[in-house]
Amino acid sequence: MEYTYGNVTTKTATHKFTDVFNTTVDEEKYVTSKLYTHSEPGLSFKYRYVYEEVYMAAYENKPTNVVCTELHLVLEPKSFCKERRQKLLDDVGCEGLTIDDLTVIDVMDNSMAGCVLMARMDTTEDKVEEVRLAVANVLDCVDGLRGMYIDQYQNRVGTTGWDLIKEAKGKIKDALRYTMNQWKKNQK
Numbered sequence: 001m002e003y004t005y006g007n008v009t010t011k012t013a014t015h016k017f018t019d020v021f022n023t024t025v026d027e028e029k030y031v032t033s034k035l036y037t038h039s040e041p042g043l044s045f046k047y048r049y050v051y052e053e054v055y056m057a058a059y060e061n062k063p064t065n066v067v068c069t070e071l072h073l074v075l076e077p078k079s080f081c082k083e084r085r086q087k088l089l090d091d092v093g094c095e096g097l098t099i100d101d102l103t104v105i106d107v108m109d110n111s112m113a114g115c116v117l118m119a120r121m122d123t124t125e126d127k128v129e130e131v132r133l134a135v136a137n138v139l140d141c142v143d144g145l146r147g148m149y150i151d152q153y154q155n156r157v158g159t160t161g162w163d164l165i166k167e168a169k170g171k172i173k174d175a176l177r178y179t180m181n182q183w184k185k186n187q188k
Contacts, residue, residue, distance in 0.1 A: 016032060016033065016034075016136035016139060017030035017031060017032055017033065017051065017132075017136065018031060018032070018033035019031040019103075021105050026054060026055040026056075026057065026058040026059075027052065027053065027054045027055070028052070028053045029050050029051070029052045029053075029105060029108070030050065030051040030052075030053075030132065031048055031049075031050050031103070031104055031105070032048045032049045032050075032051075032139065034048070034139075035047075035048060035076065036048065036049075036143055038146070042171075043165070043166070043169065043171070045075050045076070045079040045165060045168075045169060046075070046076040046078070046079045047073055047074055047075050047076060047079065047104075048074055048076065048104045049071055049072065049073060049074070049116070049139060049142075049143075050071070050072045050074050050104055050105070050108055050113065051069070051070075051071050051072075051132060051135050051136075052069065052070045052071075052072065053067055053068075053069050053128060053132070054067065054068045054069075054070075055067055056068060064122070065122050065123055065124065066120060066121065066122050066123075067120075067121055067123055067128050068118070068119070068120045069118065069119050069120075069121070069128075069131060069132075069135075070115050070116075070117065070118040070119075071115070071116045071117040071118070071135055071142065072108055072113040072114060072115055072116060073113065073114045073116050073146060073149070073150065073161065074104040074107050074108050074112070074113040074114075075104075075107060075112065075113075075165060075168050076104060076107075077099050077102040077103070077104070077106065077107055078099060078100075079168065079169070080099075080107075080168045080169070080170075081168070081169050081170030082170075083170055084167070084168050084169075084170060085099050088102060088106065088107065088110060088112070089102070091110045092106050092110070112164055112167075112168055113164070114149070114150055114152075114154055114160075114161030114164055114165070115152075115154060115161075116142060116146070116149040116150075117135075117142065117149070119131070149161065150162050150165070157179055157180075157182070157183045158179075158182045158183050158185075158186040159179055159182065163178070163179070163182070
């Protein structure tokens with residue numbers, strides 16, 4: 001089936017997401033082909049976007065067409081500092097892996113990704129693909145606003161996307177203590 005959204009069609013949008021990971025039977029993750037770069041004094045990193053679709057029928061006790069979609073900004077494993085690279089390798093837990101073997105999916109699965117956009121929709125399979133194309137169409141616009149999205153809280157404690165990035169880059173040594181201090185500050 002052919003879809004068009006803005007100036008992106010199923011034919012032109014396929015280059016936006018190169019890899020598709022079916023991590024479970026009810027979940028698909030699409031990784032952007034483009035490698036993005038953030039550069040500012042003291043904080044530079046490379047990243048990709050991962051678009052995730054979770055079909056909720058497996059998680060709800062009734063038949064449903066609900067699909068949760070999220071777009072994540074995920075650091076490339078090589079953008080991590082040396083200590084965090086080793087921790088990531090240990091967390092993945094496969095003997096003999098090097099940082100070159102890891103993907104942004106490994107980073108995301110270890111809770112080191114910032115959520116940029118999310119939606120929950122009661123939909124059909126055709127509509128899911130249409131939304132995926134819409135996301136592909138606006139990726140560069142969203143990237144232009146990434147600072148605003150990274151500023152958002154990623155959890156109820158008050159961790160922002162910047163905190164996750166700083167931890168990955170080694171700028172935050174004791175993430176638990178830092179998070180608890182942030183939480184206390186946010187309570188005032």
